[in-house]
Amino acid sequence: DADVTQTPRNRITKTGKRIMLECSQTKGHDRMYWYRQDPGLGLRLIYYSFDVKDINKGEISDGYSVSRQAQAKFSLSLESAIPNQTALYFCATSLGATSGANVLTFGAGSRLTVL
């Protein structure tokens, strides 16, 4: 099994629908992240969490919410999906080190299409 598992891998939905993307990890990492990838734009951070009680907004959090249900689970919700949220979404994890390089482990991605 993958260290970081994302479900669903592909989803097509309609404008206005609520969508949840789920992420679970077996790495035992404290930190979890949600990124969005758009062609030609690279990866942009949506939300990040250092532990179950610590959730922080990233650079593009508008229109998104998250829930850290457990150390191993971090879900991303789109309360009312819109077409410009069509993108590839990645969950990532890392160790909770305050020094040293913060190396991310990524899931395989969830491709979301909003019609």
Add this chain to the structure above:
Amino acid sequence: AQSVTQLGSHVSVSEGALVLLRCNYSSSVPPYLFWYVQYPNQGLQLLLKYTTGATLVKGINGFEAEFKKSETSFHLTKPSAHMSDAAEYFCAVSDSGGSNYKLTFGKGTLLTVNP
């Protein structure tokens, strides 16, 4: 604030030729630098990283990168391209202090390897 510029959104090489992917960064503090690779339909995985010490860093699959502070560059090279190297490559920067969790990614360079 940090930023990353990857020169060339698409690089095409012949099998056996030198691979050179360019990355320049901007950081107000000593940086940590990373190259990640994304194979088709997969998440990103770490190729190599620079933290401190030796400025020439070796990674997986024969890739290496050199940190040049005077040029604010961290270019990725491989002496001889293989068909399996075809992927998208992302350069990323973080600071080396308490905000090391904030990775800023470049927009990516798609590498095509021609037979």
